[in-house]
Amino acid sequence: MYFTTQKKKSKLKFTLAASMVAFTISSASAAAKYEWTIQSGAQAGDSFFSIQKEWVERVGAMTGGKISISLVPVNSVVAYNETLDAVGAGILQGHIADPSYFSGKDPAFAMLGNLVGAWSNPYQMIGFMEYGGGKQVYNELVNPYGLQFIGAASTGVESFVSKKPIRSIEDFKGIKMRAPEGMVQEVFSAVGASPVNLPGSEVYTALDKGVIDAADYSVFSTNDAQGLHKFAKYPMYPGFHSMPTLAVSINKTQWDSLTPELQEIMSVSVRDFSYDMIQRLEMLDRDSSVAAKEDSTLEIINWSDEERVKFRGIAKQQWKKWADLSPMSNKVYVKVTQYLTDQGLLDK
Numbered sequence: 001m002y003f004t005t006q007k008k009k010s011k012l013k014f015t016l017a018a019s020m021v022a023f024t025i026s027s028a029s030a031a032a033k034y035e036w037t038i039q040s041g042a043q044a045g046d047s048f049f050s051i052q053k054e055w056v057e058r059v060g061a062m063t064g065g066k067i068s069i070s071l072v073p074v075n076s077v078v079a080y081n082e083t084l085d086a087v088g089a090g091i092l093q094g095h096i097a098d099p100s101y102f103s104g105k106d107p108a109f110a111m112l113g114n115l116v117g118a119w120s121n122p123y124q125m126i127g128f129m130e131y132g133g134g135k136q137v138y139n140e141l142v143n144p145y146g147l148q149f150i151g152a153a154s155t156g157v158e159s160f161v162s163k164k165p166i167r168s169i170e171d172f173k174g175i176k177m178r179a180p181e182g183m184v185q186e187v188f189s190a191v192g193a194s195p196v197n198l199p200g201s202e203v204y205t206a207l208d209k210g211v212i213d214a215a216d217y218s219v220f221s222t223n224d225a226q227g228l229h230k231f232a233k234y235p236m237y238p239g240f241h242s243m244p245t246l247a248v249s250i251n252k253t254q255w256d257s258l259t260p261e262l263q264e265i266m267s268v269s270v271r272d273f274s275y276d277m278i279q280r281l282e283m284l285d286r287d288s289s290v291a292a293k294e295d296s297t298l299e300i301i302n303w304s305d306e307e308r309v310k311f312r313g314i315a316k317q318q319w320k321k322w323a324d325l326s327p328m329s330n331k332v333y334v335k336v337t338q339y340l341t342d343q344g345l346l347d348k
Contacts, residue, residue: 032060032068034254036093039083041101041246043201044073047222047284048155048277052096055273062265069094087251088146094250096153099138103182108141108328114180114244115336116187117315122154122243122278124345129245130271132339138247141328148255151270153246153277156285157239161223161232162214163207165299168307169314178203178215183322184242187315188216207231216242220292221284229298236301237289240308241315248273309347 038056042049049071056069078086083095084102100113112134119125128134129152138149166172173192179185185195193214198206206212208231217223220237229235248270255263292298303311323333340346 033066034093034258035068035070036250036254037070037072037077038094038096038250039072039074039077039086039092040096041074041080041083041098042096047225048281049073051277051280052273055269055276058272059266059269062269063262066262067266084142084145084147087249090251090253092251093254094248096246096248098244099247100180100182100184100244105145106141106328107322107325108332110183111319111322111329111332111336112138112141112245112247114182114184114242115319116184116242117240117312118319118336118340119157119243120240120345122156124343125154125243125245126152126274126278127343128336128339132342133335134339137328137332137335140331142249143252146252147249148252149247149249150255150266151248151274153248153270153274154243155222155246156219156278156281157243158216158218158241159220159223159239159285160214160216160236160241161207161228162234162236163210163232164213165234165301166214166236167301167303169310175213176211178206178212178217180216180242180244183318184216186321187241187318190314190318191311204228219281219285221281221288224288224292229292229295233297234299234301235292236303237285238302240303240311246277 040049040052042052053071056071059067059069074080077092080097081101083092083097084105086092087095098113099109103110103113129138135149135151142149160166162175164171164175166175169191172188175193177188177193177195178198179188179195181197185197188195196212198212200217203215203217204226207215207228214232215228217228219239220235223229223235258266289300292300319333319337323330337346
């Protein structure tokens with residue numbers, strides 16, 4: 001009886017030990033094969049940062065834990081305009097960034113990052129990237145920097161906040177406004193405004209203190225949530241001018257080390273993330289604009305089609321100017337104008 005009991009105990013210990021080994025092996029096989037840090041261009045409190053976080057969680061689920069991404073907000077590891085070099089060097093494994101930040105390296109980044117006046121809605125830009133040659137020309141631009149562009153997303157066509165009514169191009173004359181440096185500033189200068197370069201974090205204070213009259217900053221719902229309409233009582237919506245691209249890219253060595261299956265999962269996940277962000281922010285913008293109409297102190301200005309066409313005509317002159325600044329910039333210009341022409345969008 002004693003030996004039988006001991007035998008049962010030994011069998012139980014063996015079973016438990018085997019189970020622990022199996023669990024350890026299972027846990028090891030489930031552990032992330034790739035652990036990446038990706039820096040976003042968004043602040044932690046931005047509505048679209050939470051959408052980006054949901055995307056990285058889906059990547060983990062879709063890859064069965066083989067890719068684990070830590071998403072960090074803007075300026076967490078390096079400055080917002082240093083992520084291109086940081087990803088290429090492997091300091092970061094990826095970024096979600098507006099390519100315009102890197103236009104000092106090649107003007108083509110400005111063409112791909114924010115082609116002012118080109119897009120009436122984000123689906124047009126996504127169509128260019130996915131099916132009009134945009135993805136290919138973007139990778140031709142960034143591969144030498146050690147990056148692989150996976151796909152583009154967007155927060156949508158930005159609204160415009162102003163303390164003075166701007167109902168036509170002529171009304172821009174003398175308006176002191178915040179605008180990102182580069183092509184965006186040059187377009188607004190061409191319509192008679194006086195653009196200044198301010199970080200987004202200073203827009204609220206600058207409007208409050210009268211340092212600026214207006215700002216090209218973000219989409220309607222974000223402007224509203226951050227309280228900009230408290231001072232800028234004449235928001236322009238729907239937008240017509242600026243729509244920054246959010247480029248999702250990773251270190252090229254990391255990309256090349258992925259299996260074809262994981263590369264396809266990443267590509268599909270970014271395409272899904274793009275539409276997820278666009279649709280959810282569109283809903284937030286509509287909700288915010290409906291609520292804003294109840295505020296009698298606000299006047300939401302919607303430009304006429306005629307004024308929009310005039311603005312695009314001025315912007316197109318800047319496109320051509322920037323196209324002449326580098327061979328890659330010209331290549332982007334040719335691709336995007338061909339796409340807009342083929343889609344019947346160039347002169348609308």
